[in-house]
Amino acid sequence: MEQTKPAARDKKSGAPHMVRKEYLGRVIVTICGLFIIVLTLAIGAFLVYKGIGTFTVYHHSVFEFLFSSDWNPSSSGSSGGGTVGAAIFIFGSLITCGLALLIATPFSLAAAIFITQISPKLGSTVIQPTIEIFAGIPSVVYGWVGLTILVPFIRDVFHARMGGYSVLAAAIVLAVMIAPTITTVSADAIRGVPGMYLEASYGLGSTRWQAIYKVMVPSALPGIVTGIVLGLSRAFGEALAVAMVIGKTRAFPSSLLSPTTNLTSAIASDMGNTADGSEHNMALWTMALLLLLISMLFIILIHFISGRKEASEK
Amino acid sequence: MNNRASRSRTSDKFMTGVFYCVGGFFVLLLVVLVGYIVIKGFADMDPSFLSFNREGIGNQLFNTIYLVFLSLVICVPLGVAAGIYMAEYAKPGKLTKFIRICIETLSSLPSIVVGLFGYLVFLLMTGATWNLLAGAAAVSILCLPLITTTTEDAFRALPDSYREGGLALGTTHWQTIIHVLLPACVGRIITGVILAAGRGFGEAAALLYTAGQSTNINWSNWWNLTSPTCPLNPLRPGETLALHIWTMRTEGSLYANSTEIANFSAAVLVLLVFAFSLLARYISRRMAKKASGQ
Numbered sequence: 324m325e326q327t328k329p330a331a332r333d334k335k336s337g338a339p340h341m342v343r344k345e346y347l348g349r350v351i352v353t354i355c356g357l358f359i360i361v362l363t364l365a366i367g368a369f370l371v372y373k374g375i376g377t378f379t380v381y382h383h384s385v386f387e388f389l390f391s392s393d394w395n396p397s398s399s400g401s402s403g404g405g406t407v408g409a410a411i412f413i414f415g416s417l418i419t420c421g422l423a424l425l426i427a428t429p430f431s432l433a434a435a436i437f438i439t440q441i442s443p444k445l446g447s448t449v450i451q452p453t454i455e456i457f458a459g460i461p462s463v464v465y466g467w468v469g470l471t472i473l474v475p476f477i478r479d480v481f482h483a484r485m486g487g488y489s490v491l492a493a494a495i496v497l498a499v500m501i502a503p504t505i506t507t508v509s510a511d512a513i514r515g516v517p518g519m520y521l522e523a524s525y526g527l528g529s530t531r532w533q534a535i536y537k538v539m540v541p542s543a544l545p546g547i548v549t550g551i552v553l554g555l556s557r558a559f560g561e562a563l564a565v566a567m568v569i570g571k572t573r574a575f576p577s578s579l580l581s582p583t584t585n586l587t588s589a590i591a592s593d594m595g596n597t598a599d600g601s602e603h604n605m606a607l608w609t610m611a612l613l614l615l616l617i618s619m620l621f622i623i624l625i626h627f628i629s630g631r632k633e634a635s636e637k
Numbered sequence: 638m639n640n641r642a643s644r645s646r647t648s649d650k651f652m653t654g655v656f657y658c659v660g661g662f663f664v665l666l667l668v669v670l671v672g673y674i675v676i677k678g679f680a681d682m683d684p685s686f687l688s689f690n691r692e693g694i695g696n697q698l699f700n701t702i703y704l705v706f707l708s709l710v711i712c713v714p715l716g717v718a719a720g721i722y723m724a725e726y727a728k729p730g731k732l733t734k735f736i737r738i739c740i741e742t743l744s745s746l747p748s749i750v751v752g753l754f755g756y757l758v759f760l761l762m763t764g765a766t767w768n769l770l771a772g773a774a775a776v777s778i779l780c781l782p783l784i785t786t787t788t789e790d791a792f793r794a795l796p797d798s799y800r801e802g803g804l805a806l807g808t809t810h811w812q813t814i815i816h817v818l819l820p821a822c823v824g825r826i827i828t829g830v831i832l833a834a835g836r837g838f839g840e841a842a843a844l845l846y847t848a849g850q851s852t853n854i855n856w857s858n859w860w861n862l863t864s865p866t867c868p869l870n871p872l873r874p875g876e877t878l879a880l881h882i883w884t885m886r887t888e889g890s891l892y893a894n895s896t897e898i899a900n901f902s903a904a905v906l907v908l909l910v911f912a913f914s915l916l917a918r919y920i921s922r923r924m925a926k927k928a929s930g931q
Contacts, residue, residue, distance in 0.1 A: 341809050348811035349726055355715050356722035356736055359785065362778065363739035366746070366754045373757060433659035441656045450660050453667050459914050460670075460907060461839020463879045467903045468670060470886055471677070499666075530649035553745070560747020562842040563883050587749050591845055592887075594753070599761060611753050618745050622738070 374612025376605040383407050398603035407606040411573055415585035420558040423497035431505035439513040440535055458503035466564035469496040474568055483580035488570030491579040496564050501554035512546020545632035549625050556621040562587035586610045678904020681897040694902050696852045700875035704773050705837040712777030720788025744782035751778050752843035767849025769875040775843040780833035787829025791822035824924030831917040835910050841879035849874035850884050878906045
């Protein structure tokens with residue numbers, strides 16, 4: 324509204340260079356805004372273009388890719404003829420992320436409650452900065468920590484085969500990485516609960532803990548779930564930290580202490596060793612496409628959750 | 638009844654204790670972790686690690702900083718402009734909503750997927766070999782949503798009186814943006830840029846197939862920009878510090894004391910990221926003080 328008025332008036336008062344600048348500036352920033360759309364669509368389009376090769380060029384079925392564990396693609400030439408069952412990789416991603424979530428959620432939730440309810444003062448001066456620093460540590464450093472501390476620890480304490488490279492190590496590394504995300508988003512959600520909820524429950528004679536688990540956490544639940552989904556999405560896409568500790572063994576894990584592999588480590592370690600356009604290469608692109616689809620699924624999930632929250636507030 | 642009330646009180650005290658323990662656990666974990674990384678890195682250090690050649694990490698450190706600089710050159714103008722568009726020009730509607738979904742999608746993309754996209758578009762399609770510019774472009778895709786959102790939030794947080802004051806002086810909307818609003822937002826935007834840079838320093842997965850896992854710099858070759866060994870040539874392969882940790886720990890058996898080099902790289906990287914997050918905190922605090930007129 325207000326942005327068009329002055330420009331129009333200037334036209335009359337004879338300041339064409341100002342008007343030109345106004346439109347030029349507006350056009351430039353609009354192009355930059357639209358560029359974001361182009362970029363996102365381009366990423367999606369290129370990944371689809373590369374990723375569906377497994378199905379269109381080498382004629383494997385989607386079912387085989389998702390549910391078969393028979394992985395033996397040919398990695399040179401364009402003859403194909405191998406098998407591309409990625410179930411082990413997919414299962415590896417699912418189990419490590421699921422476990423990481425199980426470990427990280429209680430701790431993160433407790434930290435979020437501490438920051439918002441127990442001691443906002445200590446929370447904002449000590450815990451919040453701590454969480455922010457955790458979030459800032461590069462993922463490859465987490466992988467390094469896993470490799471230097473966690474893997475030898477698991478090897479020595481549990482006497483795991485494969486020297487400690489295990490599902491458990493990957494899950495713990497991921498848990499530390501996603502805890503900051505879950506904590507921050509949950510803390511925001513709990514902060515957003517109207518203060519009168521707390522006052523009302525205190526008025527009814529509840530203790531602080533009763534107010535927290537009967538009133539505050541249930542009312543903040545959509546936000547907390549959003550945090551968990553965001554954490555899960557980060558865990559799914561994490562590549563190098565997991566690849567360093569998971570052991571990269573192509574077999575279903577028989578226990579928490581056995582090694583396996585996952586989607587991201589397969590892409591990170593094999594992409595460079597396969598010829599462009601070969602069956603193996605295509606299958607890796609399909610994995611990348613799967614990762615993209617999963618991350619979009621999480622976004623839709625988050626919108627669904629927040630949409631329901633808005634609906635329930637009306 | 639009385640019994641129940643006292644039981645609730647006991648469980649309240651108990652849970653308060655649990656929350657303090659969890660809070661303390663996080664702090665302790667961070668102190669131990671960071672202490673371990675830094676002490677381990679410097680305890681195993683050999684003076685040769687500091688050198689700018691194959692044994693040292695000087696080249697990788699230089700590549701890291703140069704790559705982040707290049708990526709900021711790409712994504713700061715784009716991100717700030719897009720943020721201005723979102724805050725000042727975008728009208729509520731389908732298009733704006735769609736841009737928002739795109740920003741969200743970009744910010745939650747796994748970095749390895751962005752790396753593969755960069756590999757496909759900047760290397761396979763152009764026929765180039767691994768180079769710093771492709772890596773910088775991939776990192777800027779990762780930083781773009783952060784800078785756009787920070788800029789938009791900063792513009793939206795400004796009181797309307799700024800806008801009205803500018804317009805009342807007879808300026809166009811664009812002049813108000815450039816001369817009034819942008820200067821008022823600059824502190825918050827810089828904080829966002831520093832945070833983005835911090836992310837860039839630590840990025841590895843996106844660089845695996847774009848910037849490459851090798852580096853070869855001839856330091857006497859400063860200004861011959863087309864030479865593949867010139868430090869400033871953006872089209873040469875440039876392994877960064879984060880990637881160096883990965884290379885040294887996964888395929889580093891080719892090098893002598895690769896584990897120690899990885900340890901030292903991790904310590905340097907963590908200190909670098911810390912320095913940047915402290916800087917971001919300092920600037921945002923100073924800007925907040927300045928804004929509140931103290």
